[in-house]
Amino acid sequence: MGLILRDDGGSLSVNPPLTPNGFTTNGSNWLWAVTAVYVVIFLFFAATSFKAFNGERIFHYTFIVPLLVGSIVYYSWASDLGSSVVSGWQLFWVKYIYWVVEFPAIIVALGLLSGISWATIVYNVFLSWIWIVSYLVAAFTTTQYKWGFFAFGTVSWLILAVHLLTIGRKSATRVGVSAHYTGLAGWTNLLWLVWPIAWAVTDGARVIGVTPTAIFFGVLDILLLPVIALAFFFVSRKWDYNRLNLAYTRYGRVNDGGHHQDKLTTPAPAHGGVNTAAPAV
Numbered sequence: 475m476g477l478i479l480r481d482d483g484g485s486l487s488v489n490p491p492l493t494p495n496g497f498t499t500n501g502s503n504w505l506w507a508v509t510a511v512y513v514v515i516f517l518f519f520a521a522t523s524f525k526a527f528n529g530e531r532i533f534h535y536t537f538i539v540p541l542l543v544g545s546i547v548y549y550s551w552a553s554d555l556g557s558s559v560v561s562g563w564q565l566f567w568v569k570y571i572y573w574v575v576e577f578p579a580i581i582v583a584l585g586l587l588s589g590i591s592w593a594t595i596v597y598n599v600f601l602s603w604i605w606i607v608s609y610l611v612a613a614f615t616t617t618q619y620k621w622g623f624f625a626f627g628t629v630s631w632l633i634l635a636v637h638l639l640t641i642g643r644k645s646a647t648r649v650g651v652s653a654h655y656t657g658l659a660g661w662t663n664l665l666w667l668v669w670p671i672a673w674a675v676t677d678g679a680r681v682i683g684v685t686p687t688a689i690f691f692g693v694l695d696i697l698l699l700p701v702i703a704l705a706f707f708f709v710s711r712k713w714d715y716n717r718l719n720l721a722y723t724r725y726g727r728v729n730d731g732g733h734h735q736d737k738l739t740t741p742a743p744a745h746g747g748v749n750t751a752a753p754a755v
Contacts, residue, residue, distance in 0.1 A: 485553045493684075496564035497554050501685035505552035508692040512548055515700050516541035519707070530715050533583060537703040540572075540579040544699060547572040551688065561616045564684045565677060569691055570610040576699050577602040580662055583706060584638060586720060587713075588646040588655050598637055605630040613677040624678060628670050635663045649717055654709050658702060665698050 485502055519541060523534035547568050550556040556568025578599040585595035608627030612620040638659045646655035672694060676687040 492557060492559045493562055493564045496684050498685045501688040502552050502554060504689055505548055505692055508696060509545060509548040509552050511696055511700060512541055512545040515703065516545050532586060532720050533706045533710055536579055536583045540575045540699055541703065543575045544572055560614055563680055565613055567610065570606055573606045574603060577606065580699065580702055584642060584659055587651055588642040589649045589718060590642055590645045594641065598634055601630045601634040609673055620678065631666060635666065639663060651713060658705060662702060665694060668694060
């Protein structure tokens with residue numbers, strides 16, 4: 475891993491900034507640190523998935539992929555790759571690729587915890603995609619019409635936030651995880667509240683430079699997925715997976731009427747004293 479994360483200020487020599495006021499060494503060094511955080515937490519989740527608590531791996535599976543994608547994206551960003559020039563601004567579009575994976579993963583995790591329907595989870599995921607894609611299109615728009623796309627994306631986030639904090643919380647109350655869900659969803663939406671502001675002053679109005687943009691979003695992303703993933707890892711030990719209807723990663727695809735291996739019992743003998751049950755095969 476040291477070979478992957480070692481930079482020594484050389485990445486900008488190999489991949490120079492696309493504009494004179496583009497990416498700097500300080501920004502690159504910070505993003506290498508962010509990459510290291512993602513790689514370490516990804517390896518932690520990948521390793522612990524083989525010996526998950528009570529064999530329940532659903533949240534490991536939910537977070538391993540976005541953590542890996544985050545590692546790749548921040549590796550690319552720290553290397554000064556994955557960007558284009560838009561009206562003299564070095565736009566790192568690679569971060570939007572990560573958000574397309576990161577935001578839905580958190581939405582799925584919160585949806586599984588709250589017990590809402592899969593239809594609602596899919597609906598929320600599509601809202602997050604509309605939000606991100608609208609911001610991406612806005613970032614590539616060179617006229618003031620960018621703010622129209624920004625508005626559409628922000629409205630999508632507002633609808634998503636209302637769903638997570640109302641419908642999701644109500645459903646979480648029914649399955650006895652209201653306090654934990656409220657904390658996790660509240661933290662997520664508190665950070666998401668900063669996203670429109672961050673986008674407006676970076677890729678939108680370009681009030682701050684390319685390097686401050688990297689620092690800003692690097693901090694936000696670390697506080698979002700890695701923190702949420704670790705919170706799920708430790709708090710999930712207190713949850714009843716059967717009540718949450720999430721025990722399928724322990725037993726496999728067993729339908730409600732099937733038998734779980736650790737629940738099989740020997741049938742009681744018939745009145746005649748002869749056990750007529752067929753042996754298990």
